[in-house]
Amino acid sequence: GAVVSQHPSRVICKSGTSVKIECRSLDFQATTMFWYRQFPKQSLMLMATSNEGSKATYEQGVEKDKFLINHASLTLSTLTVTSAHPEDSSFYICSARDPQGISRYEQYFGPGTRLTVT
Amino acid sequence: EDKVVQSPLSLVVHEGDTVTLNCSYEVTNFRSLLWYKQEKKAPTFLFMLTSSGIEKKSGRLSSILDKKELFSILNITATQTGDSAVYLCAVGILTGGGNKLTFGTGTQLKVEL
Numbered sequence: 129g130a131v132v133s134q135h136p137s138r139v140i141c142k143s144g145t146s147v148k149i150e151c152r153s154l155d156f157q158a159t160t161m162f163w164y165r166q167f168p169k170q171s172l173m174l175m176a177t178s179n180e181g182s183k184a185t186y187e188q189g190v191e192k193d194k195f196l197i198n199h200a201s202l203t204l205s206t207l208t209v210t211s212a213h214p215e216d217s218s219f220y221i222c223s224a225r226d227p228q229g230i231s232r233y234e235q236y237f238g239p240g241t242r243l244t245v246t
Numbered sequence: 247e248d249k250v251v252q253s254p255l256s257l258v259v260h261e262g263d264t265v266t267l268n269c270s271y272e273v274t275n276f277r278s279l280l281w282y283k284q285e286k287k288a289p290t291f292l293f294m295l296t297s298s299g300i301e302k303k304s305g306r307l308s309s310i311l312d313k314k315e316l317f318s319i320l321n322i323t324a325t326q327t328g329d330s331a332v333y334l335c336a337v338g339i340l341t342g343g344g345n346k347l348t349f350g351t352g353t354q355l356k357v358e359l
Contacts, residue, residue: 132288160344171334171349172289185344221288225345233278233338233345237288 130156130226134238141212141245149207149241151222157202158224162235163195166219178205212245219243248273250337252350260358263325267353269335270317278338279311279318280347285331292320292333325357 131154141147151161159180164172176197177185184197196208205224209216219242223235249272259265269279278296282289293302295311295318302309306325311318322329332354336347 162346164349169354171351172336174346174348177344177346179344231278231294231338233280233347234291234294235347236291237282239287 130224130229130236132158132222132224132236132238134222134241136241137239138242139244141243143213143245144211146208146210147212147243149209149220149222149243151205151207151224151238153203153224153226153236156224156226156228158205159202159227160225161199161205162223162225163197163205163207164221164223166221166240172221175207209243212243214245217243217245248337248339248348250335250348250350252333252335252353254353255351256354256356258356258358259325261326263357264321264323265325265355267320267322267333267335267355268317269319269350271335271337271350272316273337273339273348275340276313276337277340277345280336280338281309281318281320282334282336283331284334284352289334294338322355325355327357327359330355330357 133152135150161178163175178199180199186192199205221240223237253268280294281292293309298313306323309320332352334352335350
């Protein structure tokens with residue numbers, strides 16, 4: 129099946145610094161990728177939809193200047209958390225949609241990145 | 247506001263039991279309902295349902311959708327400890343920004359020996 133990777137799997141950073149998370153589709157080209165955030169014992173909250181070659185679409189309440197998304201190629205999207213604060217500590221998961229797949233709603237998820245801001 | 251609600255939030259069963267997980271939704275522009283299993287990390291895909299009344303089956307897991315009553319159930323028969331996970335229900339909706347998934351809060355299932 130389609131494989132999505134994320135890097136790093138875990139990162140600890142100091143308050144005020146920026147952190148970049150990469151999401152790659154390994155065996156397919158993903159024109160659309162999604163970024164989610166998940167707090168402990170809570171569900172996945174969609175942050176933004178990333179489309180290759182165009183600006184990301186952010187969900188209501190998500191600061192686009194704080195969570196910078198770049199989808200420069202068909203296999204890579206990046207999420208940069210700028211000026212991170214402890215409240216940004218969370219589990220960030222990306223997913224990708226295979227345009228050759230049977231459904232435009234089926235998404236393949238990466239393994240997630242655990243961000244801890246101290 | 248689009249809403250997906252799962253119940254129960256958590257349950258503990260013994261190996262061999264049968265469990266039924268529930269997912270109800272209130273969304274605009276419904277397109278599909280998906281079930282995922284999440285263990286330590288990334289959710290893995292189980293089923294996608296688009297039509298009412300048609301059961302999807304994979305081994306000991308099965309699921310069905312009722313678009314009139316706006317809910318779906320996920321059944322697991324003869325549960326095993328390896329079924330312990332969070333089961334997520336997600337609804338695919340069409341918005342001005344494109345197609346997206348809205349997730350429920352999940353059901354934490356623990357299967358004990």
